[in-house]
Amino acid sequence: MSFIFRRFFSTATASMDSAAHKKVQQLIDENAVVVFSKSYCPYCKNTKRILDGLKANYKSYELNEENDGSELQAALYDISGQRTVPNIYIGKTHIGGNSDLESVVKNGKDGKSLKELLEAAGAFAQ
Numbered sequence: 001m002s003f004i005f006r007r008f009f010s011t012a013t014a015s016m017d018s019a020a021h022k023k024v025q026q027l028i029d030e031n032a033v034v035v036f037s038k039s040y041c042p043y044c045k046n047t048k049r050i051l052d053g054l055k056a057n058y059k060s061y062e063l064n065e066e067n068d069g070s071e072l073q074a075a076l077y078d079i080s081g082q083r084t085v086p087n088i089y090i091g092k093t094h095i096g097g098n099s100d101l102e103s104v105v106k107n108g109k110d111g112k113s114l115k116e117l118l119e120a121a122g123a124f125a126q
């Protein structure tokens with residue numbers, strides 16, 4: 001039994017430390033807004049339309065066009081608990097998917113509008 005636990009925890013620790021995890025975390029840390037996306041995904045397109053409409057700067061990472069896309073998608077699931085794209089981060093805070101972003105458009109988040117969240121994250125800096 002303890003062998004199973006050891007094996008589980010050592011595997012989990014190793015995977016949380018992988019190159020894919022580091023890359024995902026770096027993209028989140030170094031960009032005001034990141035959209036982990038797939039270029040053909042209609043939900044991703046809608047998310048970009050919302051951000052473009054506000055003239056926000058964002059980094060989109062098209063998982064289907066990158067060699068490490070599957071690894072990054074698995075790492076994103078570990079980090080955010082979300083399997084689907086778009087997977088959106090604003091100011092290092094996980095927003096969720098397109099429907100979550102639409103909910104922020106309608107209701108805000110933590111008392112702030114989407115525009116305020118984007119401003120606080122530095123998404124309008126030149």
Ligand SMILES: N[C@@H](CCC(=O)N[C@@H](CS)C(=O)NCC(=O)O)C(=O)O
Pocket residue numbers: 038040041042043044083084085086096097098099100
């Ligand atoms: N409710 C989600 C729906 C997102 C969704 O279903 N995305 C599809 C792509 S269009 C997806 O991630 N499928 C699984 C995959 O591509 O691995 C949202 O609003 O973001």
